[in-house]
Amino acid sequence: MSRLDTSGDDYLARREAMLAKLAELDAEQAKAVAGGGGKYVDRHRARGKLLARERIELLVDPDSAFLELSPLAAWGSDFPVGASVVTGIGVVEGVECVLVANDPTVRGGSSNPWTMRKTLRAADIAFENRLPLINLVESGGADLPTQKEIFIPGGRIFRDLTRLSAAGIPTIALVFGNSTAGGAYVPGMSDHVVMVKERAKVFLGGPPLVKMATGEEADDESLGGAEMHARVSGLADYLAADEHDALRIGRRIVKGLNRRGSGVSPGVVRGPLYDEDELLGIVPEDLRIPFDPREVIARVVDGSEFDEFKPLYGGSLVTGWARLHGHPIGILANARGVLFSEEAQKAAQFIQLANQVRVPLVFLQNTTGYMVGKDYEQGGIIKHGAMMINAVANSSVPHITIVMGASYGAGNYGMCGRAYDPRFLFTWPSAKSAVMGPAQLAGVLSIVGRAAAQARGQVYDEEGDAAMRQLVEAQIEAESLPFFLSGRLYDDGVIDPRDTRTVLGLCLSVVGNAAVGNALVPEPSGFGVFRM
Structure with missing residues (x-):
């Protein structure tokens, strides 16, 4: 039996405080949804391309839930909120799947350190819960200025794809655009690969790098185009006519996996008695x-x-x-x-x-x-x-x-x-x-500092102590x-x-x-x- 007084002053004050926090949350999450901003969204659409969340919406079953994960990744860092990738769990042909969609409106979908962590977390969820992993790929590869933080630990992304496959957990790559350098190994290490005709470009090194490394002249299509990979290299299992066709093929692949969702336990489900x-x-x-x-x-x-x-x-x-x-x-x-x-x-x-x-x-x-x-x-x-x-x-x-x-x-x-x-x-x-709480942590530092000063026979700086405590409390509060x-x-x-x-x-x-x-x-x- 609930004893909550929903008309009391305490309840109403708590409710108002929570609503204010939720308004802040909505504002921050809106930054992730906005991607790279109007200029880059318009440029992307002008190329006839779907946005990352639109691709997800068309891939999952109509009217089904999509549980987005880590939407605030990179908040408070030098990188855009959302970390240039959308991850989450959605139902495709009745099967719960982990979805990872690069957002090409944010720095061309390039991967920064937070993109890597967010992607690795999604792979962990797929592995622990035996969920098929679907990558919706369009990425310029690593964000080169931060390569020192990405290159070595980022190799785990490709290792995870092979471990998922070895564990009998399907991996699927739908390639909508560029998949360059290390990013080429995402389709390369996936069980099922779909590439969009005249759009997908998958190569270890693009034409400029090939020119610098070998002196060879090559264009995008002959080097890594979807038709080349479907007809010559064999990397592409399916050649899609356009993005909508790629998503249709992706759904058919999941349908053929011979899997089922966990579903709801038997029995009638009743909602809570309270609002x-x-x-x-x-x-x-x-x-x-x-x-x-x-x-x-x-x-x-x-x-x-x-x-x-x-x-x-x-x-x-x-x-x-x-x-x-x-x-x-x-x-x-x-x-x-x-x-x-x-x-x-x-x-x-x-x-x-x-x-x-x-x-x-x-x-x-x-x-x-x-x-x-x-x-x-x-x-x-x-x-x-x-x-x-x-x-x-x-x-x-x-x-x-x-x-x-x-x-x-x-x-x-x-x-x-x-x-x-x-x-x-x-x-x-x-x-x-x-x-620990900000006041407790600052207090502990103050006690330790005071004891150290006494041990040295020095007079303790009370003004400095007060300033230190104020600074530490503010820092710990912000970081908590x-x-x-x-x-x-x-x-x-x-x-x-x-x-x-x-x-x-x-x-x-x-x-x-x-x-x-x-x-x-x-x-x-x-x-x-x-x-x-």
Whole structure:
């Protein structure tokens, strides 16, 4: 039973604060959607080409959901928001697939360090969840001024394609334009390759480089054109008449893969009893104020039904069972921020139980970390925290994490932060994450500096200390905000709290693709598909 007072002043203030954060989120995401801006979008369209998101929209099934990933990648860096590539999960011919689409309106679709990280994250998701990977290719290759950050780690993109294929996970490349230098290995290492006639250009070295390296004169078409690759080199498996034809062929390839989506678990799916819109007024703007995660759970799970586990023990952590869009789940949710020994032991036991019955775990984070102090250290907080972290690290069921509020210190680890490889991790605009709170971190530095000055017999500079604390607090506050963290791909996206149920439902459907015993998932062959 919900106890949320939706007419109270606290609720209304929290709602207004969340709406303001969502307006900021919309503005930042609009930058990614805008691509390279009007000038380059118009130039692209004048060439008769579709935009990256238009290609995705035509590829996926009509009226199906597309879960975009990492839309704020590169936020706060020297590169455009979105990192010149669109990634996400969409349904093609009834099959959930990972899609990676270069955005040629942003610096010709060239890859910068954030493009690489975003692309690698998409490949990881495809591998973990056994989803076909479809690359919609039009890229000028590496952003050469940043080659030192791309060249060596970027080789993993091509390694991942062969590993996916070797694991029996299909890889498809639809080539719409240039695919140059290292980018030529994307179609070169994909199982299925479609090239658009008179548009696709795939070569290790373009005409200028060939001229410089060998003195040979060659034009684009004879060196790497779609018809040449379809008729002579054999790199292209299909020659498409135009972009729409390439997308049609791509859909037919997926249809012939003999795969199925995980679908929804049997049974009638009931929505929550409470309005998802009320999620906007639950999290306080001041994250030091606790809130009851049961109010979140009641607005997310099927029928608002939650079977709480150990409700009278370890009250700072709520654990229990529910269903979401028909999928059974276990939930771990922070109630009062701090994790004590009881909460850590309770979590470890609950995680073991979920693994026994093979139920995915959903972590709802709002934690300041594990409790510190003499009594707690003597009571074994380190070994109990280690027990919880051990359980999280070695749990073999899928994990999905939502950061609702604070995510500080080792609590981030124990509640399955990014370092612990949840299948998906999303944050709310209200979230903050760092090694500790800004005031605490600045205070620790102040105490250490004061002790060092005393040890040297020096008078401590109080004015300098105040300036240092102010500077450090401002820096840590800025670096703990969700846009900053999402820009560095520490999550898979910042989401509207009202979309939490939908996002979790899509993720649970996706992780079902890797379920043991799916007869339509082929056994690994031991090697990737060789090009002819």
